[in-house]
Amino acid sequence: MSQTRRQQLAARFREFLPSESVIDQPTSLTAYECDGLSAYREQPLLVLLPENTEQVQQIMRVCHEQRLPVVSRGAGTSLSGGALPHAEGVVLSLAKMNRILQVDELARSAVVEPGVRNLAISEAVQAKGLYYAPDPSSQIACSIGGNVAENAGGVHCLKYGLTLHNILALKVVGADGELFEIDQRALHGDGYDLMPLLVGSEGMLGIVVEVTVKLLPIPLCARVVMGVFDSVETAGASVAAIIAEGIIPAGIEMMDNPAIRAAEDFVHANYPVDAEAILICELDGTEQEVSAQIERVEQVLKAGGAVETRLAKDEAERLLFWSGRKAAFPAVGRISPDYYCIDGTIPRKSLAAVLAGVRQLSEQYGLRVANVFHAGDGNLHPLILYDANNEGELEKTEELGSKILQLCIQHGGTITGEHGVGVEKLGEMCIQFSEPERNQFHAIRECFDPLKILNPGKAIPTLARCAEHNAMHVHDGKLPFPELERF
Amino acid sequence: MQTEIDDVSIEDELRTQIRAVAANGAEIEIIGGGSKRFYGQAIEALPIDVSAHSGIIDYDPAELVITLRAGCKLLDVEALLAQNRQMFGFEPPCFGVDATIGGMVATGLAGPRRAYAGSIRDFVLGVKMLDGRAEVLQFGGRVIKNVAGFDASRLMVGALGTLGIILEVSIRVIPVYETELTLSYEHASADEHIRWINGLGSKPYPISASQWQAGRSQLRLSGSEQGVSQAAKLLGGDSIEPGWQALKEQQLDFFDPKRPLSRISLPPTSPDLLPDTAQLIEWGGAERWCCGDIDVVALREQVASAGGGLCAFRGHAAEVPIFHPLPAAMLKLQRNIKSSFDPAGIFNPGKIYPGL
Numbered sequence: 080m081s082q083t084r085r086q087q088l089a090a091r092f093r094e095f096l097p098s099e100s101v102i103d104q105p106t107s108l109t110a111y112e113c114d115g116l117s118a119y120r121e122q123p124l125l126v127l128l129p130e131n132t133e134q135v136q137q138i139m140r141v142c143h144e145q146r147l148p149v150v151s152r153g154a155g156t157s158l159s160g161g162a163l164p165h166a167e168g169v170v171l172s173l174a175k176m177n178r179i180l181q182v183d184e185l186a187r188s189a190v191v192e193p194g195v196r197n198l199a200i201s202e203a204v205q206a207k208g209l210y211y212a213p214d215p216s217s218q219i220a221c222s223i224g225g226n227v228a229e230n231a232g233g234v235h236c237l238k239y240g241l242t243l244h245n246i247l248a249l250k251v252v253g254a255d256g257e258l259f260e261i262d263q264r265a266l267h268g269d270g271y272d273l274m275p276l277l278v279g280s281e282g283m284l285g286i287v288v289e290v291t292v293k294l295l296p297i298p299l300c301a302r303v304v305m306g307v308f309d310s311v312e313t314a315g316a317s318v319a320a321i322i323a324e325g326i327i328p329a330g331i332e333m334m335d336n337p338a339i340r341a342a343e344d345f346v347h348a349n350y351p352v353d354a355e356a357i358l359i360c361e362l363d364g365t366e367q368e369v370s371a372q373i374e375r376v377e378q379v380l381k382a383g384g385a386v387e388t389r390l391a392k393d394e395a396e397r398l399l400f401w402s403g404r405k406a407a408f409p410a411v412g413r414i415s416p417d418y419y420c421i422d423g424t425i426p427r428k429s430l431a432a433v434l435a436g437v438r439q440l441s442e443q444y445g446l447r448v449a450n451v452f453h454a455g456d457g458n459l460h461p462l463i464l465y466d467a468n469n470e471g472e473l474e475k476t477e478e479l480g481s482k483i484l485q486l487c488i489q490h491g492g493t494i495t496g497e498h499g500v501g502v503e504k505l506g507e508m509c510i511q512f513s514e515p516e517r518n519q520f521h522a523i524r525e526c527f528d529p530l531k532i533l534n535p536g537k538a539i540p541t542l543a544r545c546a547e548h549n550a551m552h553v554h555d556g557k558l559p560f561p562e563l564e565r566f
Numbered sequence: 567m568q569t570e571i572d573d574v575s576i577e578d579e580l581r582t583q584i585r586a587v588a589a590n591g592a593e594i595e596i597i598g599g600g601s602k603r604f605y606g607q608a609i610e611a612l613p614i615d616v617s618a619h620s621g622i623i624d625y626d627p628a629e630l631v632i633t634l635r636a637g638c639k640l641l642d643v644e645a646l647l648a649q650n651r652q653m654f655g656f657e658p659p660c661f662g663v664d665a666t667i668g669g670m671v672a673t674g675l676a677g678p679r680r681a682y683a684g685s686i687r688d689f690v691l692g693v694k695m696l697d698g699r700a701e702v703l704q705f706g707g708r709v710i711k712n713v714a715g716f717d718a719s720r721l722m723v724g725a726l727g728t729l730g731i732i733l734e735v736s737i738r739v740i741p742v743y744e745t746e747l748t749l750s751y752e753h754a755s756a757d758e759h760i761r762w763i764n765g766l767g768s769k770p771y772p773i774s775a776s777q778w779q780a781g782r783s784q785l786r787l788s789g790s791e792q793g794v795s796q797a798a799k800l801l802g803g804d805s806i807e808p809g810w811q812a813l814k815e816q817q818l819d820f821f822d823p824k825r826p827l828s829r830i831s832l833p834p835t836s837p838d839l840l841p842d843t844a845q846l847i848e849w850g851g852a853e854r855w856c857c858g859d860i861d862v863v864a865l866r867e868q869v870a871s872a873g874g875g876l877c878a879f880r881g882h883a884a885e886v887p888i889f890h891p892l893p894a895a896m897l898k899l900q901r902n903i904k905s906s907f908d909p910a911g912i913f914n915p916g917k918i919y920p921g922l
Contacts, residue, residue: 185764186835208768230713237710243717244688259896264833265874266680266852269889270918271900272687275720279713296770319628325651325741365770367792424709426629456710496711504714511714515701522906523716526899539715 085124088147088169092127095137100175102126111170114155114162115217118473119502123150123164130175132250132258132288138171139286140256148535149254151282153193153225156217158420159501161229161281161537168532171286173224179203180289187294188247188264193224193287197231200292209294212239215497216405224287230279232497234330234404237455238363239295241497243278250289251277254528264291276523281499282534284527298363301329302373303397306358306380307351307387311335314356315430317383318454321360324379326372328455329363332404335434337449338411338462339403345410348403351387358385358454359400407451408462415447415464419476423487424458424496436486437461444479446472458496459487481507500538508538509545517545576619577702577733583614584700584731584912593915596727598637598669601662604880605673606726606917607888616731617666623734624708627652631691631708633736636668643667647739655683655740657775659814668732674724677814678775678786681834681849683740686723693719694734698908708736721903727914728922729907743788746774748810749803751783756838759783760851764835767850771797775810778847779820786810813848820846822857826881830854830865832874839868855879862886889918897922 089103102108103125112120124147129135142149148168155162164170177194184207189200197218201210214233215221221231226242227249239245248262261274277284308314314333321328334342336355343350350357358380362372373390380388391397403410411418425433434450441448447464461483465476484494484507494500494507508517520539524531540548587594593611597603620637627650634643640660647653657677658670671693674686692706706712706719722732753759759778763785766773772789785801786808787794798805812818821827830839834851846855866876875890882888892900901921905911916922 183835184768185761186833187764187767230717232711240684240688241711243720244684257895259893259899262873264852265831266685266834266849267829267831267875267877269875269877270892270896270922271721271903272674272724273721273900275687275717279717284716296768298770322630322741323628325744327741364772364790365793365796367796368790371790371792424707424711426626426631426709428626428629453711458709458711491707492709493707493712493714495714496709497713499713500715508714513703515697515699516703516705516715519697519703519718519906520715523718523903526902526906 088145089125091141092125092138096127096129096134100128100130102128111152111155111164111172114152114157114160116158116160116163116501116503118467119160119163121164121166123166123168123170126170126172128172128175132252135171135252135286135288136256136258138169139252139254142169142532143255143530146530146532148532149286150534151224151228151286153222153228154196154217154220156221156225157229157499157501158422159495159499159503161499161501161534163502163537165535168535173222173286173288176288177222182207184209186264188291189294190289190291191223193227193290194222197221197223197226204294205297208297210297211292212245212295213242216408223290223292227278227287227290228280228282229497229499232453232456232458234332234453236453237331238327238329243275245293246274246278246290247293248291249274249277249287251285252288253285254530254533258288259285279499281501281538283524283538284533298329300366300369301361301363301397302369303359303361303391303400304373304377304380305389305391305400306360306385307354307389308356308358308384309354309386311356311434312431313384314358315427315454317358317380317385319427320379320383321376324375326362326376328360328376330359330361331455332359333357333452333454334404334407335450337447338407338451341410341414341449342403342407345413346402346406348399350403354386359404404451407449411449411462411464416466416468417464419463419465419480420498421461421463421480421483422458422495422498423484423492424456425487425490425492427454427457429490429492430454433459433486433490437483440479440482440486444475446476446479453496456496457492485510502537505540505544506548508540509548514542514545517542580616580619580696580731581700581702584696584698587612587912588698588700588910591910593912595914596672596731598666599639599662599664601660601665602669602673602675605675608884609914609916611915616668617664619733622646629708630710630739631736632739633708633734634667635734636666636671636732638667639663640665640667640670648742651742652739653742654737655689656680656686657683657814658686659816661815667735671723671732671735672725672727678777678810678848681776681852682774687720689738690720690723690735691738692736693722693732695722695729696731696733698730698910698912702733703730706736710738726917728904728917730913743774744790745794746786746788746808747794747798748806748808749785749787749798749801750806751785751803752781753778753783754781756841756845756847759847760835760838763850766801771801776848776850777813780844784809818846820844820855820857823881825857826859826883827879828856828860828862828882829877829879830856830869830874831877832869832872836872836874839865839872866890887919892919
């Protein structure tokens, strides 16, 4: 793509956008080359930063007319390359649309622009005793528009749901620049329910320009208990036992020994470094309710084989217990030059079998793996430790990651619980979904975007991509056509 | 657990049937238990009974997920869940002993707990279905967190079978509450109730249902013994016998089967639009039932400008469209979605809107 084309297009967009809202200098474009999955990089033709819905519509009309690929981008924290630019297209950054438009205390909802940060919503309504529940670990930085695109989760999903469950209405600019609304404030609407299609569609069905989120009352009390185990199996079984008691914890997280050690070295949360696994279980509600339930959970943990249980005695200790878990990713980053985060989900009962399989694969590939696990909802995050400076180690890591995801599929799970497919898991999509199912995804996409200009090449593999992927599997380890680009 | 299921023979039979129907250019009406057949536009098409496709595929209470064939009877499934001290969070109505799981999902109708626990869509995790090409498609899965591919499984909820035949569905379940308590309060007007019930929403009370009718509000509290008794102390009110089952099944006197029934859906804090008409208001103000003659066309306009919709639920004159009309561009988009699953338009044609 020539510099002339770039300049022509920049001039076209500057007809209706302020000059500084059109980024066309290669040095400035570099900042947008990748998202949180930095192994994949691409320079876009232009980056556009609209300030309002009308500008988004104008941009989409031009892109539609020119058949220009559009990659929408929030804060760029995607871990799957969902916001990786297209070399022949534009990046549409929603970062400037970052206003909280309205907070309705009586209706417990807030209307926000897509660039508003997840945590900023809760901060803005805290004084009213309300908060926005989904809390992905990137919540300080990630934007609500990106959360909608990825159906972001967090540690409180089991009790409070995913992004889908906490959104009341969306305003969306379609591929042709027309605005449409999905308004579910009335809790029931006639016709098809398009909300679940839009939420988690990875920027392929429209550009979200306004989000109405549900706000919840802040729980009066939250307490945490930690269970220490000498095997991951007994820790996993204890999660099932808590649920069998009829208790839905606000959060229940598990870490294995390598993750415990890494976290302890980093934040000194006083974790038991010799334990094979720990469970961190949080309960919330009224004070009496939580006191009664936490006692029951402690009993269940002991009965289930915990070698020790620890009850956080105050808020400071509760936060200390959490600090290790919340710092698990950067902690692993300290003990290895690079790490690669996997995002499979499995039925909880398969936990022990899957972890054993991961251990075996880890040995086979000679790469260390630390596991953190949203134990309540079966979402497993193995972190593969590697060094990108070692020739071929990234490729080996990706192959190990793919093997782990295939293991999740074999156990009735899925290749991505909350990080999205992006460019990263296109190959595994070929395994999880049959050709007619993938064709149906493409057909749904074409209902919204017949020209296929929205985030092309992401989330749903083409027939050719899967043919190639399957061929790679036939010749395991020896890739045919090594000169071909592989996303 | 699993029940004895006769492998895939019924599924194969259905595929053969659909291929034949598609080849003949015919249309079919998908029938489960028939308990909710009244819901939606009346259609004339070849009825195909899918209720024999039943059986429990997987239920492990500790996973909080049940996977069922669509022909399973709703009452049987609820009894099984109750044995394991679990239930469906959305409190679905049966409207008849033959109600099936497939019909429950296809109609998307939920009961009093919907406003507090979530809709059927919120709890569906995966669907196996037959599309208009007689292909078996599976979307979603059996796990709570899953973002692989577009979430087409939840699209089936409320689609009234117009996208295909639901074969199997995985649904998240929740534990039953330790205890429940129903309280009653006086609120002379609908607006008074609406302000009161929404005001309670900003406090973490364990509310699981609410209703207002003829000057009286009712509140159901569900949760742990401690949580419910603590909230009851703060909320006051008179403890009464619960009538939520009758409300859910529309067996209260309010629901006079001889008169047309309308469901008005509004953002919960919307002021009352019908101060002179008898209404039953639930879901914290979002669902407002009206039993009697109303000017559907005029009211639809008013409701739409308040951000809601009106469904001519039951017993209206034949020429009144059942569902709230969609804007033209949205209808076109939804027709395209219908065609993408069912290109020849063989499933429940026109059940929701013309072409849908």
